Amino acid sequence: MTAAAPAGPKQLAVHTTPIPGLLVIDLPVHGDQRGWFKENWQRQKMVAAGLPDFGPVQNNISFNQAIGVTRGIHAEPWDKYISVATGRVFGAWVDLREGPTFGATYWHQITPDTAIFVPRGVGNAFQTLEAPAAYTYLVSDHWSEAAQSQYTFLNLADETAAIPWPIPLAEAELSAKDQAHPRLADVTPVPPRRTLVVGGGGQLGRALTTRWQGRADVDVVDRDRLDVADADCVAAFDFSPYAVIVNAAAYTAVDTAETPEGRRDAWAVNVTGARHLVEAARKARATLVHVSSDYVFDGSRESHDETEALSPLGVYGQTKAAGDQLVATWPDHYIVRTSWVIGEGTNFVRTMASLAERGIDPSVVDDQIGRLTFTRDLAAAIDHLLTARPELGVYNVTAGGEPLSWAAIAAEVFALTGHDRARVTPVPTAEYYAAQGKAEGDGTVAPRPRNSVLELTKIEATGFAVGDQWEALREYLQRG
The missing domain is CATH 2.60.120.10 (Jelly Rolls)
Known part of the structure; x- marks a missing residue:
């Protein structure tokens, strides 16, 4: 019946x-x-x-x-x-x-x-x-x-x-x-779905590995295991066990991206790679965490919040902006936008510390303004978003404190390593490149946003404590 x-x-x-x-x-x-x-x-x-x-x-x-x-x-x-x-x-x-x-x-x-x-x-x-x-x-x-x-x-x-x-x-x-x-x-209990970190060999990938080293449910893969730009490689990878995919893979050679070969590589990783991960996240019903950049803006505003329209200047910024747009097509996403990243390996802070130690007095640009972001803090912010689960979408993450120029940061590195900060000579960007026979936009040097300050109100409203960049810089140099 x-x-x-x-x-x-x-x-x-x-x-x-x-x-x-x-x-x-x-x-x-x-x-x-x-x-x-x-x-x-x-x-x-x-x-x-x-x-x-x-x-x-x-x-x-x-x-x-x-x-x-x-x-x-x-x-x-x-x-x-x-x-x-x-x-x-x-x-x-x-x-x-x-x-x-x-x-x-x-x-x-x-x-x-x-x-x-x-x-x-x-x-x-x-x-x-x-x-x-x-x-x-x-x-x-x-x-x-x-x-x-x-x-x-x-x-x-x-x-x-x-x-x-x-x-x-x-x-x-x-x-x-x-x-x-x-x-x-x-009965053996069904384990929770896992977290995948893509781009484990990079600065952020290594910081996330350290952050989550005590977790048995996290897998970290480098480019040898998962090349996000390679469609066949992505198709062969099993994403089904994962509830979270963190995309820490990126092409970040800003100036090389202006060359014909670099342009192709930047688009392959930052755009095609992002598309592949969006498709994988959609199929696996996974949260996708994607790391973005201040270079998606032209720097014409004093500061940039999460709602500002994208306005990239160079190829690198254009590829990051395109990647952001692709990620946004999958509703279950966090785009973490950051600037001036400092982690393990070669970076601006280590370069300045090395110059100071070797007795070299650098000229450093003083008309690009922003804040540093240390990968340890960036990894902590990603962990916070995935734990607290605030509203999905875009979040700016950098260190806090007064925005400063690259020259001011270089001078602080000199001082913190026991050297005279006056050894750093502040110069305008145009003069810095002119001394090398180059200019922004000439095919060898990418145009840079003059103001890279990202508003932090939204991430702070989720309960994440933004640290001061000077304190973070001091701790970073002390760790060696």
Whole structure:
């Protein structure tokens, strides 16, 4: 017998349960003497009501001819959205994910006016109460034999879960496989999805590696393992285990990017590479963290906030701006915009310290203004965003304090390393390059934004403490 529509249709609503992420959805069902109609899945309305935008890619139907058919308990490596097209079932769920709610249970009858959202790692089972029953479910990944090997199972009769089956299991119809599943004490919890750091060989990649060295759920790959500019390499890489992808890979040779070969390489890494990672994040339903640059602005304003329109001057800035635009097409993203990055390896601060030690008195530009960003602090900011989970979007991250010129920073490096700051000669950018027979925009030198100051109000509002650049510089030099 087919279940009739309820006397009065429910209003669309999403309800939480004791299992985190497991949601019950009330569905409006409209009917008369002819039958009924419902919107079983309506992305726009349901996401607005509180359902995750889980991106279903496959629809399955389990047809159950007899009352008492019982299936489960299966935890699958994807999210699923369950309802019934006809009939009535008793649904039961057990949290099999690693964590404090491992073993938590919930049960609910499902009729045509009810749906259930089941997150990855939560065990699902049902028993047919009214037949025939068409049990339908949307899933966020395509089924495959390889995916099936990642299932986690729990015995339907597990005493710890103690599910109150309306029809005793001894009287129900079960498969031999389902009867052989383990008890809860023998189940290996489903681990959380992992975090991937791309570009592990760079300054930020190394800082993130240090920051997360105690975590077993983080994988760091360098260009040898994952070249983001190489479509075949990206296609061969398995992104499915990852809930977070941090893109620390970038082409940063600002001046070389102005040359024909450099231009191609910059676009390949910063644009094509970003596109590849957006596609991977979309397929894996992963949060994408992408690192941007002050070079996406022309420097004509005293400071730049996250809402300012992009206005890059040179090729490097243009590729970073294009990469930002691509990343923004995937809603689940954080773009972390930074400036004047200092980390492990060759950089401006180490170069100035070396010149001071070797007795060389440099001329340094004094008409480019900004703040330093130390990769240790940048890694901390990324960690904060992924932990606190503020609103998605763009966040500026640099050190705090008074904005200064490169010349002022160089003088401070000299002083902090025990040398006379007066040995640094401030010069305008044009004069600095003219002394080398070069000029900005001549094909060998990239045009630089004169003002690279990034507003920090937004990141501070999330609870992240921005450190002073002088204190950070002093600590950096002391570490050697």
